[in-house]
Amino acid sequence: MLLTCIQPKMIELERRNPTTIPFHSQLWLLSAILFLCLGCTPSPEFRFNEVELQIQRNKLLEQDEDFPDHNRQDIATFVTALFGTPDVPRFPPLGLKGEPQSWVSLEHLTQSAGPVSSDRDGVKFGLYREHCVQCHGITGDGRGPTSGFLNPYPRDFRLGRFKFKSTGGRAPPTNADLKRILLEGIPGTAMPSFKLLEEEQIDALVDYVKYLSVRGQVERGMINELSQLDVGGSRLILWPVVHGDRTTLNDERDDSGSRASENGEKQTENLDADADIKPLDEQLEYYMDEAYYRYLEMWLDAENEITTVPSPPESLLDDPELYAAGKALFLGKANCAQCHGMTGLGDGQTANYDLWTTHWLETRGVKPLDPRTHQQFIRAGAFPPRSMKPRNLRLGVFRGGNRPEDLYRRIANGIDGTPMPAVSMDVAEVWALVAYVMRLPDERLTEDRTRPMPTGDRR
Amino acid sequence: MPQSMSRHADELDHLFKEINIVAGITLAVTGVVLFVALYRSSPHRPVKFVSGHVGLEFAWTLIPAIILVALAVYQSGTWKTNKIDFPKGEQPIARVVARQFDWEFFYAGPDGILNTVDDLRSVNELVVPSSEHVLLELHSLDVIHSFSVPKLRIKQDIVPGTVHRIWFTPTQVGKLEIICAELCGWGHYNMQAKMSIVSPAEFDRWLNGLANNNLGDGNLD
C-alpha cells in the first residue's frame, strides 16, 4: 500500500508550456549551436551531504566499521525518489498520516525549480536558479559558487535551522518569517532584499526553501539512521527496494520481496544471510516515518511555536529610567557584555562557532584551530571554520530586524544555531534591554558626554 | 527615451534632441558628401592636383568651433541648475545608503531629524512626495555605487567616504526604478529598487505605515 502511494501518486507536474528560451526567430546559426550542445547539457543534480557522511564515517571508524558505499547510494536514490531532482521537484503526499494537507505547493516548487525560463504568459520559472543559487547552491547547502567568499557564509538549509524567526527554540520558521527575510534581506550580511519580485514569486521561493530544508533534513536523518543500525537486515533490504523495478514491485509485491533478498545477497555476500528481514512495507514506512514525517511535523507545527511579543512600554525609546535599567541588565544579570563587550562593540568573547560549523567541527579528533584536522571535511564540502563575531550593537543595524519586537524576540528566544542564548527574564526586563540596545548607537564611548542622553522631551 | 518624470528630465530631453539634430545634420551632410565623392569617381576623370585650400580649412575649422562652443555654453545652463544651484536650507527627504547589494532608505523618525537612531528604514523601496524640491542624501557603505533613475535622468556615483546630494522636481506621480549604474561587484545586476513619487498626503500615510512597521504598532500577535 505504501509503495503504491509513493510511485503513482508522486505527481510530476508538467510545466505550463515551458519555453526554455523565447526564440522569436529560429536562425540557422543558433539552431546549429543548440544542436551541437543538445547532447552535452546534463541536468544538474542535488549534491549529496558528504559532510554528514564524513561525520558518521568518523564515528563508525571508531568502532572499526565502515559506512558501505551502497548505503550512500541507497540514500541518494531514496531521497531522489521522494523529492525528485532540481529540475523536477516533488514530495510525497501527506495523506498517509492523518489528513491530506499541503505543506508546500507543488506549483510553487515547479515555479522555483528548473532552469531559468518564462512561459508565453510571462510567468517566470527557475526562480531559485535566477536569484538564489549563486550563494545557496543548487542543493540549498549554502555552497553556491560565490559562497566561499562571503562573510558570514550563506545559510545551509539542510539542517532545517534558521536564525531570524518568530518561533522559539529549534522550531523551524514560519512562512511569514522566511518571507520577511526575502523581502527585507538581512542587513549586515550578503543576503539582499528581493522586494522587486512579485509576491507570488516570493511565496514560491519560500516554499522552495522549505522544500530544500526538509529534503536536506531527510537526507541527513537517513545518513544518521543507517549508520546507527546494526549491520545486516535493514541495509540489505533498502537496496533492492530503491534499485529494483518499482512498477513490478507494485504489482507483485510478494515476488519483489523475495527478489529483494536475492539482490541483497548478491550485493553483500559476506554478510549474514539470515539477517532479520522485515517486510518491505514496514521498512519503507519506517523510513518515511523516521526521515520524513518527523521533520515535517516540526514544520507544520511552526505556526504554533510563535513567541508572542507583549506590548512594549510607552515611550520605549525616550524613557531614561528604562534605559538605565537596561544598561544595568546588559552589564550585569543578562550577561550580554560577556560576548558583546562592555561597550556593545561586539568585542567580548569571540571564540565561538555557529551550529552550521560546530556540527562537524565538534566531531572527535577535530580541533578548531588546527586546519590539518579539518581537511577531510573541507574536502567533503565544508567551509574553513570562521569564528562568530558577536554583533557590534553600536552600528544600529540588526540582522534580524530593527523593530523593537524583533529585538525582543532575539533577546527572549535567543538566536537559534548561535551562542546567543535565550534569557530567562521577565517581560519588563527584556523591554528594558531592548530600550538600551536600541539607544546604544547614541551613547558615547567615553564618559565625557557632550550630547545629552535621551530624555523624555527629545523632540 | 523612457518616460520623463521630472523638470530636469524634460530639460535634458530637449538638450538631447537639440544635440541630436546638430549631429544628425552633420552626419547627413558628411554622409552625402562621402557618397557623392565615391559615386562620381571614375578612373577616367582627370584628377585635379591640389594639396589643400586655406579658405576651406579655415571654414571647416571655425564653423564647427563656433557650433561646439555654442553647444558647450548652451548646455551648461542645465548642468548649473542641476549640480550647482541646490535649493538652500532644506533638509533631505531621505538618506540613501547603498551597500553590496541593496538600497536602504532612511527617513526622519518621530524626532523629525534625519540621521538619528529612530530613523525609519525601508529596504529597496523609496517613496518621495511630489513637492517642489526633492532632496536626497547619498551614502555608500562599501564600494562605489551609482544612484541612477532613468525616468528622472539622474545618475550620481556614490563614493564611499563622501556624502553626495541630488535634487529634482517631480512633474508627475508614478512608479520608477532605481538601478545601480556603477559596477559594484558580482551582484551589481541585482541592485535595483522600487521608487514611487506620490502626492504629499499619500506620502504622509506611507511614512506612518513605515513608522508602524519600523517601530512596532503595539498590537503584535
Added chain:
Amino acid sequence: MELTTTSETQHRSGGFLSRYVFSRDHKIIGIQFLFSTLIWMVVGGLLALAIRWQLAWPWSDMPIIGPWLFADQGGQITPEFYTVLFTMHGTIMIFFVVIPILSGAFGNYLIPLMIGARDMAFPTLNMLSYWLMWPAFCLMILAFMAPGNGPAAGWTAYPPLSVIYEAAPGSQGAQTLWLLSLLFVGISSMLGAINYITTIFQMRAPGMKLFRMPMTIWTLLVTAILQAFSLPVLTAALLMQVSDRQFGTSFFIPSSISVNNIDFSGASGEPLLWQHLFWFYSHPAVYIMILPAMGMVSDIVSCFARKPLFGYRPMVFSVLAIAILSFVVWGHHMFVSGMSPYLGMAFMISTMLIALPSGIKVFNWLATLWGGQIQFTTAMLFCVSFILMFIIGGLSGLMLASSSVDEHLHDTHYIVAHFHYVLFAGSIMAVFGSIYFWFPKMFGRMMNETIGKLHFVLTFVFLNCTFFPMHLLGHSGFLRRTADPYGEAFVHLQPLNQFITFSAMAMGAVQILFFVNFAVCLFWGKSSVDNPWRSCTLEWSTSSPPPHGNFLNRPSVGSGPHVYNDPTADEDFCPQAIAT
C-alpha cells in the same frame, strides 16, 4: 652600404632562434606583434560573444562550454563570471589587441621602412618591448585561471572594488595578477615609445624632412609621445593599487567603510584619486588607439584616390592639437563621479574642443576623396568605411561630451555603442584595411581580393547591426556591465538584445573568412610585385618582403608622401625615393 652589410652579416650568422624568434629585426618583431595580437583578438571576440549570450538570454544554459564550466548550476553563466567576462574582454581588446596591433605591429614594421632607416634606433630594446608582452600574456592567462574566476572589477578597475579582496571576492589573487600584467604592457609600450621617438627624430633618410613624412609616421610619433608622457602615471597608479591590495596601504580606500563585515576603519585614501590617475592615462590612450589608424587611413585613402592628401599640414597640426588637448579632457569620463561640478564644466568645454581637430581630419579626408580616381580595393573599402564609422562614433561622442546629457547616458549601452564605433568600427576596420594594404609588403604575397571584399561587406553590415542598436538601448537607459539587466524597466528591450546577439555571432563568424584568407595567402597567395598599389611612400621602393637592413642602398627622399597624379610627372605617382 656598410651599415646594411653589417646587419645582414649579423643576421645570417645567427641560428633560427635569433633570426626568427629572438630577432632584433624590426620587421620580424612587427610580425610577431601582429600574430600575437590577432590571436588575442580571437580570444577577446569569443569573450564578447559570451557576454552577448548572457545579455540575450540571461541565465540560460551556455552552449557547449556552459555545462563544463558551471556544472553546479546547470550550465548558466554565473554573475561573477559575467563580470570577469567583460573585464577580460575590455582588457584584452584594449591592451592586447588595439594598442599593440597599432603601435606594436604597424609601428614596428612601418617606421623604419617609411622613413628609410635600416632598423630601429635601439634594436635590442625593441626586441625587449615585444618579449615583455609575454609576461603580460602569461600573467593575464594566469589571472583568468586563478582561484575564484578572475579579475572582476571592470577594465577600469575602480577602487575600492578592485583593491579590497572582500569587495570582489571572486577576483582574489587574479586582480593582482591583472595589475602586474598591465604593468608589463605599460613597460613594453614605454620602451617602444622611446624607440619610436628616437628613431623618427634621428634616423630619417636624407631628404626626409619632417613635413615629408607620411601621416602614418606623424601619428605614430604623436602616439609614442602620448605614451611616453601618460604611461608613467598609469604605472604609478597600478603600483599603488598593487600596494593597496598586497601591502596594506590605503591610497584608494576611504576611511570607515566596512566590506563583507571587514572594517577598514584605519584607511584614509580617496577612491576618486584612482579615477583621475587612470583616466589621465586612459584618455590619451583613447587617442593612442585611434591616431595611428587615422594616419594609416590617410595614406591609404590618398593612394587609392590617386590624389594628394588634402590639407597635409592642417592634418599634422590637428594631430598635434589632439595630442595636447587629450591631456586635459580626462574628466569627461567622470561627469557623474561626484567631482566638483565646476570641474565638470571645464572638462565639458575642453571635450567639445577636442572634437574640432577630429572634425578637421574628417573634412580633409572627404576633400581628398572628392574628385579622385578611386580604386575600390579591399583596403580602400575598409578605410572609407572607417571614415563613415568614425563620423558616427564622433557624433555620438558629442552627446556624451555634454555633461548634462551624459548624466543620463553615462554607463549605459550608449557609451558601449560609442566606443565600439570608434574602436571596432574605427580602429579595427582601419587595421583590417592596413593588413590588406601592407600584407604584400610583409609577406611578398597578395591577399585574395574577392574574399577580402566579401569579408568587408559582411563585417560592415553586421557590425552596424550589432553596434547601432546599442545607441537605442543606451538611449532607454539600458545599463552596461549588468549580468541580468531585465528588471521591470528594461524587459521590453530583450528582443532587441537578441537581435544584437545574432548579429554579433554572425560578425564573429565572418571573421573566419579573414583568418582563412590570411593563413592561406601567407603560403599560397599570388606573388606580389614590389609596389602593387603604385604607392609613393618609401617602403614600396624596396623589395617585397624587404631584405634585412631594409634597403640595399640607402634611399634619398625628394618629394612628399602623397604625390599622385602630378601633371608634371610621367607616371600617376611619384615615389618618395629618388631613383638612383
